[in-house]
Amino acid sequence: MSLDAVLDIASSALTAQSQRLNAVASNLANADSATGPDGQPYHAKQVVFGSALVSAQGATGVRVTGVIQDPSPMREVYDPKNPLADDKGYVTMPNVDVIGEMVNMISASRAYEENVDMMNTAKSLMSKTLTLGQ
Amino acid sequence: MQKIDGIFDLQQQLLSLRAQRQQLLASNIANADTPNYKARDIDFAKALALATSAAGAAGGPVELARTSSTHLAGATGESVGGVPVQYRVPTQPSVDGNTVEPDYERAQFVDNALHYETDLTVLNAQIKAVLTAIQG
Numbered sequence: 001m002s003l004d005a006v007l008d009i010a011s012s013a014l015t016a017q018s019q020r021l022n023a024v025a026s027n028l029a030n031a032d033s034a035t036g037p038d039g040q041p042y043h044a045k046q047v048v049f050g051s052a053l054v055s056a057q058g059a060t061g062v063r064v065t066g067v068i069q070d071p072s073p074m075r076e077v078y079d080p081k082n083p084l085a086d087d088k089g090y091v092t093m094p095n096v097d098v099i100g101e102m103v104n105m106i107s108a109s110r111a112y113e114e115n116v117d118m119m120n121t122a123k124s125l126m127s128k129t130l131t132l133g134q
Numbered sequence: 135m136q137k138i139d140g141i142f143d144l145q146q147q148l149l150s151l152r153a154q155r156q157q158l159l160a161s162n163i164a165n166a167d168t169p170n171y172k173a174r175d176i177d178f179a180k181a182l183a184l185a186t187s188a189a190g191a192a193g194g195p196v197e198l199a200r201t202s203s204t205h206l207a208g209a210t211g212e213s214v215g216g217v218p219v220q221y222r223v224p225t226q227p228s229v230d231g232n233t234v235e236p237d238y239e240r241a242q243f244v245d246n247a248l249h250y251e252t253d254l255t256v257l258n259a260q261i262k263a264v265l266t267a268i269q270g
Contacts, residue, residue: 002156002157005157006160009160010160010164013164017167020167051171059157059160060161061164062165111166111167118163118243121243125153128251132257
């Protein structure tokens with residue numbers, strides 16, 4: 001039944017959007033992490049969405065096809081007192097775009113809400129169908 | 135029996151088509167942030183006309199038989215109730231190739247859900263009428 005597929009589609013979207021929220025949280029938390037476990041500054045991470053079939057009848061959901069390192073250049077901050085500074089006094093900081101990440105967060109949470117709403121609609125339609133003829 | 139069947143036939147076709155359209159619209163909303171995703175929909179009036187016509191009763195337009203899951207769908211492509219699924223023409227296409235317009239899709243989704251509920255209500259009333267006729 002097609003209304004079942006709506007639930008599958010919405011749940012795939014919820015998973016994808018929550019992964020996006022995870023990436024945003026990680027980026028924002030590490031916006032100033034000049035060094036990580038490997039000694040390198042933190043690289044911003046971005047999720048890439050792709051459409052994916054969730055049922056045999058061609059219902060198209062969403063899937064995270066990969067998590068990529070943000071290709072934008074690292075931030076160089078002049079701070080000669082910092083032990084991580086190079087010989088010119090610059091420290092390489094993460095390439096996290098804080099404002100961009102905030103926008104990303106709002107967009108992801110709105111999309112999440114929208115998909116929850118979609119699930120509720122499908123659920124109420126299905127339960128009304130079940131009480132047909134009573 | 136044939137007559138009672140006939141009474142419910144239209145509503146049954148309507149519910150089935152509405153449910154399938156709901157699925158398409160759900161895909162569009164879910165993929166609102168997917169690069170290169172193209173929003174899709176069906177011409178509902180055409181689908182209903184076909185479903186209630188003689189051609190629809192015979193199983194829709196003739197399609198090529200597919201004996202393997204790797205076979206292509208042929209010239210007819212993906213269809214709902216025999217009517218081809220079409221791509222929406224966006225008014226404001228985005229740079230990433232996505233043609234979903236969330237506000238429009240949302241409106242269509244709510245509209246379709248409301249129509250589904252209306253069809254259910256009408257079908258319920260018809261069932262009650264038939265029951266009354268049977269039981270007196």
